[in-house]
Amino acid sequence: xxxxxxxxxxxxxxxxxxxxxxxxxxxxTPFIIETPSGFPEMNIPSNNPMTVEGVSLGEKLFKDPILSxxxxxxxxxxxxxxxxxxxxNQYSTGxxxxxxxxxxxxxxxxxxxxxxxxxxxxxxxxxxxxxxxSNPIEMHNDWKVVESTLNTHADYPTxxxxxxxxDYIDSNYVVMAIAQFERTLISANSxxxxxxxxxxxxxxxxxxxxxxxxxxxxxxxxxxxTQMFMDNxxxxxxxxxxxxxxxxxxxxxxxxxxxxxxxxxxxRNIELTAPYMHDGRFSTLEEVVEHYNSGGEYSxxxxxxxxxxxxxxQLTNQEKQDLIAFLKTLTDNNFISEK
Amino acid sequence: MKRIFVIFxxxxxxxxxxxxxxEIIEGCTDTGSVNYNSNATNDNGSCKYNLSINFTHTIDGxxxxxxxxxxxxxxxxxxxxxxxxxxxxxxxLHSANGTxxxxxxxxxxxxxxxxxxxxxxxxLNSANxxxxxxxxxxxxxxxxxxxxxxxxxxxxxxxxxxxGGGYHYMQLEGDYTTALQGYxxxxxxxxxxxxxxxKHFPISLNIANANTIVIINMEINNWYSNxxxxxxTTDGIMGNxxxxxxxxxxxxxxxxxxxxxxx
Numbered sequence: 001x002x003x004x005x006x007x008x009x010x011x012x013x014x015x016x017x018x019x020x021x022x023x024x025x026x027x028x029t030p031f032i033i034e035t036p037s038g039f040p041e042m043n044i045p046s047n048n049p050m051t052v053e054g055v056s057l058g059e060k061l062f063k064d065p066i067l068s069x070x071x072x073x074x075x076x077x078x079x080x081x082x083x084x085x086x087x088x089n090q091y092s093t094g095x096x097x098x099x100x101x102x103x104x105x106x107x108x109x110x111x112x113x114x115x116x117x118x119x120x121x122x123x124x125x126x127x128x129x130x131x132x133x134s135n136p137i138e139m140h141n142d143w144k145v146v147e148s149t150l151n152t153h154a155d156y157p158t159x160x161x162x163x164x165x166x167d168y169i170d171s172n173y174v175v176m177a178i179a180q181f182e183r184t185l186i187s188a189n190s191x192x193x194x195x196x197x198x199x200x201x202x203x204x205x206x207x208x209x210x211x212x213x214x215x216x217x218x219x220x221x222x223x224x225x226t227q228m229f230m231d232n233x234x235x236x237x238x239x240x241x242x243x244x245x246x247x248x249x250x251x252x253x254x255x256x257x258x259x260x261x262x263x264x265x266x267x268r269n270i271e272l273t274a275p276y277m278h279d280g281r282f283s284t285l286e287e288v289v290e291h292y293n294s295g296g297e298y299s300x301x302x303x304x305x306x307x308x309x310x311x312x313x314q315l316t317n318q319e320k321q322d323l324i325a326f327l328k329t330l331t332d333n334n335f336i337s338e339k
Numbered sequence: 340m341k342r343i344f345v346i347f348x349x350x351x352x353x354x355x356x357x358x359x360x361x362e363i364i365e366g367c368t369d370t371g372s373v374n375y376n377s378n379a380t381n382d383n384g385s386c387k388y389n390l391s392i393n394f395t396h397t398i399d400g401x402x403x404x405x406x407x408x409x410x411x412x413x414x415x416x417x418x419x420x421x422x423x424x425x426x427x428x429x430x431x432l433h434s435a436n437g438t439x440x441x442x443x444x445x446x447x448x449x450x451x452x453x454x455x456x457x458x459x460x461x462x463l464n465s466a467n468x469x470x471x472x473x474x475x476x477x478x479x480x481x482x483x484x485x486x487x488x489x490x491x492x493x494x495x496x497x498x499x500x501x502x503g504g505g506y507h508y509m510q511l512e513g514d515y516t517t518a519l520q521g522y523x524x525x526x527x528x529x530x531x532x533x534x535x536x537x538k539h540f541p542i543s544l545n546i547a548n549a550n551t552i553v554i555i556n557m558e559i560n561n562w563y564s565n566x567x568x569x570x571x572t573t574d575g576i577m578g579n580x581x582x583x584x585x586x587x588x589x590x591x592x593x594x595x596x597x598x599x600x601x602x
Binding site: 038039040041211214215216217219221222225226228230231232233257298300303304305306307308309310 | 405406421422485488489493494495497499500501502512513514518519520521522523573574575576577578
């Protein structure tokens with residue numbers, strides 16, 4: 001019998017007696033992340049370097065319902081590309097037709113986040129990817145079952161071999177591949193980006209909104225600042241009075257001063273990611289702006305930057321329209337059409 | 340010490356030439372140093388020492404307690420503190436021989452993360468240090484948008500280009516008068532004016548000692564007191580060069596103080 005007889009080769013055949021020159025060896029192609037202007041370097045875990053093979057495998061897994069218990073739901077069902085990898089429904093529905101209490105986050109420039117989920121419950125993308133697969137109200141699967149399904153699949157063993165040089169697919173490699181793909185979901189080609197590069201003009205209304213956004217009157221920039229349009233922090237933006245129904249960060253840290261604080265989302269592609277807030281309570285940007293404009297509700301942990309509770313920003317109708325016009329310049333249509 | 344040793348080895352060469360020669364091993368012989376070499380027989384002045392700079396925060400001399408409306412400023416307003424974050428830059432020790440040692444270019448301190456309360460220096464030369472200096476905020480050479488992209492205070496500390504760009508020097512926030520009103524004492528450069536300032540404290544510190552600690556304390560209430568009495572407001576002050584100037588003067592006056600072990 002002939003085949004590859006070199007046991008360090010990817011296609012080593014234990015049965016082969018004669019080497020037929022077919023051996024090929026493990027090698028991956030680095031996947032280069034281009035850092036957009038005004039962004040830091042992405043923090044990529046040293047044990048999961050970006051490779052073309054890993055990203056490609058991660059994309060396949062992200063879009064494959066094989067991860068769910070009854071083979072009906074993939075990551076992309078609740079993180080839809082047309083909606084900047086978010087869910088247009090207020091709450092996502094799992095395979096058993098059960099809904100959660102939070103709106104699925106948009107996966108955009110997520111590689112620059114320092115924690116994940118609205119409550120910061122995961123510190124890495126790899127860790128985060130474990131959760132939806134086994135969560136009873138999401139994919140409701142068992143990772144042992146996932147491993148067994150993938151290991152007996154026609155294609156996956158080869159793809160994992162090529163990406164990670166492994167012979168047995170362990171769940172750790174599944175989340176590593178998915179995380180690699182998620183780190184490639186980079187958006188920095190909006191009209192606003194082109195404006196900053198001098199390649200596009202903003203309208204008078206959009207420019208007016210840009211100024212309000214960056215003024216202390218509008219005071220959007222403290223949480224949604226820089227070209228990342230987020231601060232990687234958690235805030236209580238005055239949505240609800242006490243008692244809180246969702247403790248957010250406080251439930252993770254067990255610190256009452258963190259109650260009802262949620263992670264600041266990026267405003268990039270915000271036009272595409274309705275509904276808004278951690279619980280998707282607002283269906284339009286107009287409602288969001290009106291929330292800040294009217295001041296919000298008092299609670300013990302409300303952010304001091306919600307300075308005038310019950311009074312609000314007191315923006316004119318024109319200013320509100322301008323602000324929303326500016327927010328829509330952050331839409332990156334390439335991001336939802338590519339890939 | 341060195342001379343005596345040289346004589347001793349010379350004698351041993353002359354009189355006990357048939358025995359193994361005593362070797363001189365150069366190194367640091369101070370057991371209190373971080374690079375103590377137990378084999379060294381001759382101290383060559385290479386000893387390095389730990390220095391820890393601790394950042395503390397007081398109000399009226401007492402340690403800061405957050406989220407409680409228990410403080411009163413000179414304008415007789417009650418207030419609480421929920422957030423305190425600031426940048427100190429060019430933290431430098433000055434020695435008697437005229438040299439200076441930069442300990443950290445930019446150090447970010449936030450009361451939500453106690454690990455930022457220490458700046459540990461592990462390879463300080465032995466010397467008599469006669470002063471410590473630091474800049475509150477960032478001077479105009481450093482305070483540039485998208486400088487420091489990879490530091491922990493990016494992106495949350497950014498200061499919009501509309502108001503001059505760069506970074507906040509400080510974010511001091513809480514409620515005042517009632518829990519429904521927030522204030523935000525945000526300092527930084529505005530209107531093209533650099534409002535950072537450098538404090539220079541004479542000290543007398545011989546580092547040749549294990550684990551020396553120097554404390555830089557911020558007396559928070561003094562931001563609002565002397566020489567300018569400042570009222571807390573819900574209005575932002577980032578674009579208000581006059582307010583920034585008053586806060587700068589108060590900061591220079593008596594907000595910071597230094598504590599260090601006296602021998």
